[in-house]
Amino acid sequence: MTDVVKIYLKKDISSINTFLKTNTNSFSPLVKEITQHILLSGGKRVRPLLTLLCARIQGKTKDSIPLACSLEMIHAASLLHDDILDDSNMRRKNPTAHTIFGNNATILAGDALLARASRIAAEYNNAYIVKLFASAVEDTASGAIDEMYHTGDAELTEKEYYEIIIGKTAKLFEFSCRMGACCENAPIEIEDALGNFGLNIGIAFQLVDDSLDYASSSEDTGKPIGGDLREGKMTLPLILYLQTREKSERKAIKKAFTEKNLSAQMQEEIIYNITHADFTQTTRNTAKQYIEKATQNLNSIADCKEKEILLQIAQYVIARIN
Numbered sequence: 409m410t411d412v413v414k415i416y417l418k419k420d421i422s423s424i425n426t427f428l429k430t431n432t433n434s435f436s437p438l439v440k441e442i443t444q445h446i447l448l449s450g451g452k453r454v455r456p457l458l459t460l461l462c463a464r465i466q467g468k469t470k471d472s473i474p475l476a477c478s479l480e481m482i483h484a485a486s487l488l489h490d491d492i493l494d495d496s497n498m499r500r501k502n503p504t505a506h507t508i509f510g511n512n513a514t515i516l517a518g519d520a521l522l523a524r525a526s527r528i529a530a531e532y533n534n535a536y537i538v539k540l541f542a543s544a545v546e547d548t549a550s551g552a553i554d555e556m557y558h559t560g561d562a563e564l565t566e567k568e569y570y571e572i573i574i575g576k577t578a579k580l581f582e583f584s585c586r587m588g589a590c591c592e593n594a595p596i597e598i599e600d601a602l603g604n605f606g607l608n609i610g611i612a613f614q615l616v617d618d619s620l621d622y623a624s625s626s627e628d629t630g631k632p633i634g635g636d637l638r639e640g641k642m643t644l645p646l647i648l649y650l651q652t653r654e655k656s657e658r659k660a661i662k663k664a665f666t667e668k669n670l671s672a673q674m675q676e677e678i679i680y681n682i683t684h685a686d687f688t689q690t691t692r693n694t695a696k697q698y699i700e701k702a703t704q705n706l707n708s709i710a711d712c713k714e715k716e717i718l719l720q721i722a723q724y725v726i727a728r729i730n
């Protein structure tokens with residue numbers, strides 16, 4: 409990103425951080441501690457920035473910071489819940505909330521955060537925004553359940569994989585853009601163009617995430633390498649690798665996933681093969697194709713500073729290393 413863009417976004421990130429801190433201060437002590445643990449621990453703020461930019465493309469009549477923050481709150485609640493489901497100990501180089509506060513309190517704090525987020529969205533007095541907000545939560549949760557259902561499914565197809573990542577990740581990106589547009593009453597064609605842009609960068613974002621899980625050091629990601637494999641998560645690098653193996657080997661891996669006894673040696677071998685056969689790079693290249701689609705989605709939007717920054721965010725999504 410250029411320095412001009414960084415300076416533009418720095419101001420917004422600072423406003424987002426201030427709102428999140430101030431707003432969560434009013435929770436009861438334990439909910440406040442848990443929600444601030446996740447919200448104030450250095451997230452990239454991609455989703456709320458998309459909301460702000462998509463609102464400003466259309467106009468500047470409303471304060472879109474609270475709405476943008478409601479999307480970051482959905483994201484944060486999903487992370488609180490996700491780390492419990494995955495039994496993850498580290499996020500953003502910090503211990504996860506449930507390892508400090510326990511599962512029960514963390515689940516309920518996530519629920520409180522979701523409820524707070526929906527209240528903030530409702531305060532715009534726009535039923536369509538509330539409908540989009542509800543769809544974002546529903547799609548994210550449904551995608552996560554689909555993913556859970558297919559844990560260890562060594563026969564998962566690429567089509568099924570895309571359905572999962574669209575639900576668990578890309579839809580929230582889509583709705584972050586749509587809700588920004590709606591905040592300024594954008595015509596449906598503009599909302600759709602921005603929504604499709606969000607959907608495509610969301611798919612690319614998850615593809616890069618899935619590639620980084622195999623290819624990036626935990627120094628960069630703050631998470632241990634190969635975590636998805638250990639959890640039996642079927643992501644594109646693993647699906648591409650399995651496509652090159654005999655059915656008997658796929659069956660053996662599926663059995664090991666089901667019995668939760670994928671040996672350390674097997675894990676190392678799979679990770680080695682995936683990185684050395686460049687399935688991580690193929691996954692990144694696929695992400696690039698989605699970024700190209702996203703770029704085209706903005707063709708119908710008139711040139712302006714916000715559009716330029718959205719295009720730079722799209723490039724950042726495929727360049728990122730954490």
Ligand code: GRG
Pocket residue numbers: 450451452453454482485486487489490493500518522544545548549552576577613614617730
């Ligand atoms: C509470 C809405 C809700 C859902 C619960 C567990 C669950 C259902 C959903 C999990 C969805 C999930 C965690 C998808 C992964 C999305 C993803 C790529 C997260 C990482 O996003 P970044 O890199 O994180 O933007 P930072 O740390 O920058 O905020």
